Amino acid sequence: MPEFTTAAxxxxxxxxxxxxxxxxxxxxxxxxxxxxxxxGQWTATIADGQLGLVEGAAATPTMTLKMxxxxxxxxxxxxxxxxxxxxxxxLKVEGDMSVAMRLQTLF
Numbered sequence: 486m487p488e489f490t491t492a493a494x495x496x497x498x499x500x501x502x503x504x505x506x507x508x509x510x511x512x513x514x515x516x517x518x519x520x521x522x523x524x525g526q527w528t529a530t531i532a533d534g535q536l537g538l539v540e541g542a543a544a545t546p547t548m549t550l551k552m553x554x555x556x557x558x559x560x561x562x563x564x565x566x567x568x569x570x571x572x573x574x575x576l577k578v579e580g581d582m583s584v585a586m587r588l589q590t591l592f
Contacts, residue, residue, distance in 0.1 A: 488562055492519050492554035495561040496527045496538060503536045507591050513584045516546035524554040548580035
């Protein structure tokens with residue numbers, strides 16, 4: 486993936502960079518709740534080997550990922566390890582933790 490400068494750029498690239506074979510068997514709604522400059526809420530829906538993304542919050546997501554937009558960009562660019570961010574409290578996960586673990590390997 487290219488180097489991203491904003492959370493919106495990184496999120497908009499996710500559907501095209503997701504591996505359909507790895508998406509197979511996952512049925513989840515993921516809310517990305519990003520704070521700070523460039524933040525916002527985006528909802529990714531994973532079903533039937535496809536990933537769709539819309540701006541805005543889902544009413545009942547399977548999992549919610551919360552972090553700053555800057556940390557999200559760093560994580561997507563490979564400059565911040567997701568597990569380290571979680572352990573440091575920079576990444577918070579609410580809901581189905583198994584979905585969070587699988588997200589790491591999808592892109």
